Amino acid sequence: MRTVNTFHSSRYVFNSGISSDALPLVSALEMLLDIPSQPRAFSYLTDSIMARCVYSILNMDESRVTYEQVSRIITHDRSNFTQDSSSIEAINVYYALQTAENRLTEPLTTELISDIHAELTKNLDKPEPGVYRKMSAQCEDKAFISNYSPPASALDINFLMKHLTEWLTCAETAGLSPLMKGLLIHLHLKKIQPFVSVNGKTAKIAEIFMMRRHGLNALPFLLQEVYAQNRDEYYSSVAKFYETSDISAFAEFVSRRLILSIGQGTRTNLSYIRQNSVEKYLAGLLHDKELISRQHDFLMMLYKTGTSFSYEDMLLKKPFTNYYGKVSRTTAARDIKKFLDMGLIEESEKGYVFNAKFLSI
Incomplete structure (x- = not known):
C-alpha cells in the first residue's frame, strides 16, 4: 500500500x-x-x-x-x-x-x-x-x-x-x-x-x-x-x-x-489438455516398453472412440479384431488383466471402457 x-x-x-x-x-x-x-x-x-x-x-x-x-x-x-x-x-x-x-x-x-x-x-x-x-x-x-x-x-x-x-x-x-x-x-x-x-x-x-x-x-x-x-x-x-x-x-x-x-x-480447453496428456502418457509407456504397439494402438482407439468392449468382442468383432484377431485367447485375457492392473481400463455396465480418469488427482 x-x-x-x-x-x-x-x-x-x-x-x-x-x-x-x-x-x-x-x-x-x-x-x-x-x-x-x-x-x-x-x-x-x-x-x-x-x-x-x-x-x-x-x-x-x-x-x-x-x-x-x-x-x-x-x-x-x-x-x-x-x-x-x-x-x-x-x-x-x-x-x-x-x-x-x-x-x-x-x-x-x-x-x-x-x-x-x-x-x-x-x-x-x-x-x-x-x-x-x-x-x-x-x-x-x-x-x-x-x-x-x-x-x-x-x-x-x-x-x-x-x-x-x-x-x-x-x-x-x-x-x-x-x-x-x-x-x-x-x-x-x-x-x-x-x-x-x-x-x-x-x-x-x-x-x-x-x-x-x-x-x-x-x-x-x-x-x-x-x-x-x-x-x-x-x-x-x-x-x-x-x-x-x-x-x-x-x-x-x-x-x-x-x-x-x-x-x-x-471445459473444452481442459478436455484438449486431458487428451494431450493421455496421448503423451500412453506414448511414454510405449517408449518405456511397458506397452507394445498393439496394446498402445488399441488403448488409443478406445480413448478416442469411447467404445466399450468385452473379452469376446476382442476376438470376434471389429474394430477390436484389427488388434486381437490374430492373437490367442490367452493373450487377449492377459492384456485385459494388464490394462486393469495399470488403471488404463475399468469395468462398466456395458463392458470394459477406457479409464479417462486415470490421470486425475
Whole structure:
C-alpha cells in the first residue's frame, strides 16, 4: 500500500490488497488463466474480438452506433470519417486500441496514457487531446455515482498520475497478476479522472494494455463485454472503490462474471489438455516398453472412440479384431488383466471402457 498527501485534495491511497471474502473467486480465476489454452477451445469467444471490444467500450456510454456498423467502420481508414460523431468515436476507439497494441514492449508511462487519450479525442470537439485538465470537474459517472468528486487541481492530477505509473511499475506491485495490474490502472484512472473527457474509455484501454503487456491474450478484450453487459454491477463496484480505495468488490465482480463467461471454453480447453496428456502418457509407456504397439494402438482407439468392449468382442468383432484377431485367447485375457492392473481400463455396465480418469488427482 502507498498513501500520498496531495497538495489540494485529501490523502490518496494506492492499495493492491484483496479482502478474504473476494480472494477465493479472484484466485480461482487467476488459476484458470494460468492453464495453457488451446485457441480452438475459445474460438466462440474470440471470433470478431476487436469489433466486439470496440462496440462494448462504446456501449458503456450508450453510443448510437450498432455492432454491425462498428464491424464495418473499423475496416476503413480514419480519414473516411469526418462528419458523423458516432462513427468518429468508433474509429477513435479502434485507433486507440491499436496504439496500445503497438506499444506493448514499452512500460506503462503517463505519456502512453496521454497518447491513448489523444487518439480517443481526435477529430472530435474535445478540449486539449492528451492534456490533463486544469480545473475542477464533476465525476464522469455522476449518473451512477453521486457522492464522489475527483481531484480538482492540475498540480494534484500531475502528482497522482506520476505516482500511479511509478507504483504500477515498482517492486511492490511486480508480483501482481496481469489481471490485477489491469484492474488497478483502470480504477485509478477513473478515480483520478485526469482529462476533461473520455476518462472511462482511456481507463479501459489502459487496462487492456496492462493485461496484454503482462501476458494475457483474449481476456482483456472480452472483459469489455463483461462491463457492458453488467453496467449496474460495474458502476456499483466502481463506487465502492471510490469510497474505500479497496479493489476487492470490483475484483470479485470481474472474477465472478469472467468465470461464467469463459466456463464453456475452459471445459473444452481442459478436455484438449486431458487428451494431450493421455496421448503423451500412453506414448511414454510405449517408449518405456511397458506397452507394445498393439496394446498402445488399441488403448488409443478406445480413448478416442469411447467404445466399450468385452473379452469376446476382442476376438470376434471389429474394430477390436484389427488388434486381437490374430492373437490367442490367452493373450487377449492377459492384456485385459494388464490394462486393469495399470488403471488404463475399468469395468462398466456395458463392458470394459477406457479409464479417462486415470490421470486425475
